[in-house]
Amino acid sequence: MQKVQNTKNAKVLVVDDDRFMLRVIEDCLHKEGFSVDSATDFNSAMDKIYQSTPDIILLDVVLPKLNGYEICRLLRNDTRTSHVPIIMLTSKVQVEDKVAGLEAGADDYITKPFDTLELVARVRTHLRRAKQEKSFNPLTGLPGNILIEEEIKQRLADGSVFAVLYLDLDNFKAYNDVYGFLKGDEVIKFVAHLLNKNVKEHGNLGDFVGHIGGDDFISITSIDRVDIICKSIISQFDSTISLFYSSEDRRRGYIITRDRTNQETEFPLMTISIAIVSNENRFIDSHWQVAEIAAEMKKYAKSKLGSVYVKDRRNR
Structure with missing residues (x-):
């Protein structure tokens, strides 16, 4: 059977006081390319978890001292381990037992004796799901830095x-300081929607949209689509952004808050700056180079008044 990529580096911790069962599971997962460690009780399990957080935990229900349900609750209530997928292993077949495991925070439940192919499939499924969840921004649901990097690398390969579009809001920090992070989050979601909408309407079928973090976004499209996408985003942003301000601030055209030197300062309503990096006229060999060029272009864009987009026209 063909192995799924990236499982070689996945760390699996198996917690079971049945040493024969431990050997069976360890042998099965080792053959599939996983890195496997084991523990037979609560203390050894927690020591190993906190020494090196596993990517997934297979947890038996019947254990000395604390049972699997109690350990699962502890792990779910600890920020260091709350994200780790947990599959409960047990010989209990009653529906009530399965419900208890799921309510304790388990992601899945496998009853002994189990088919090793099914066990491997479930481990891979939860590892893949966990990786996907980490790769997407929780606020906007857009692909995050891991997937952004992979996408740029793939295009280069x-x-x-x-063309890579880097979007950044001007005066967003001042807005956050005055209106609070919840209102700031609404602005971020608005920009995500705006970018997604315009890339879908004016871009190509395979175009990419991602959220770097905060008020920084990215899109990858073709050279011929850049102008129409950027012009449409700027037009819709400028015509809508004032709605996120109070009537008084809209009327004035600015907000008042303190700057980095603690001086009371007037900040204009938010605008959007878009920096475009392309390999049309120059050779680009890495995602790091894309980021470096984008940083230069963003600085240039933000030096201009209002919402703008700027292109890197250099050929070297």
Whole structure:
């Protein structure tokens, strides 16, 4: 059976006081390329978890001292381990037992004796799901830095000509200081919607939209789509953003808060700056180079008044 990529580095911790069962599971997962560690009781399990957080935990229900349900609750209530997938292992077949495991915070439940192929499939499924969840921004649901990096690397490897749009809000920090992070989050979600909408309407089928973090976004499209996407985003942003301000601030055209030197300062309503990096006229060999060029172009864009988009036209 073909192995799924990236399982070689996945760390699995098996917690079971049945040493024969431990050997069976360890042998099965080792053969599939997983890195496997084991523990037979609560203390050894917690020591290993906190020494090196596993990517997934297989947890038996019947254990000395604390049972699997209690351990599962502890792990779910600890910020260091709350994100780790947990599959409960047990010989109990009653529905009530399965419900108890799921209510304790388990992600899945496998009854002994089990088919090793099913066990491997479930482990892979939860590892894949956990990786996907970590790869998406929780606020906007857009792909985050891991997937952004992979997408740029893939475009470079394919040798395709593309344009990367880096979007950044101007005066967003001042807005957050005055209106609070909840209102700031609404602005972030609005920008995510705006970017997604315009790339879908004016871009290509395979175009990419991602959320770097905070008020920084990215899109990857073709050279011929850049102008229409940017112009449409700027037009819709400028015509809508004032609605996120109070009537008084809209009327004045600015907000008042303190700057980095603690001086009371007037900040204009938010605008949007878009920096475009392309390999149309220059050779780009890494995602790091894309980021470096984008940082330069964003600085240039933010030096201009109002919402703008700027292109890197250099050929080297």
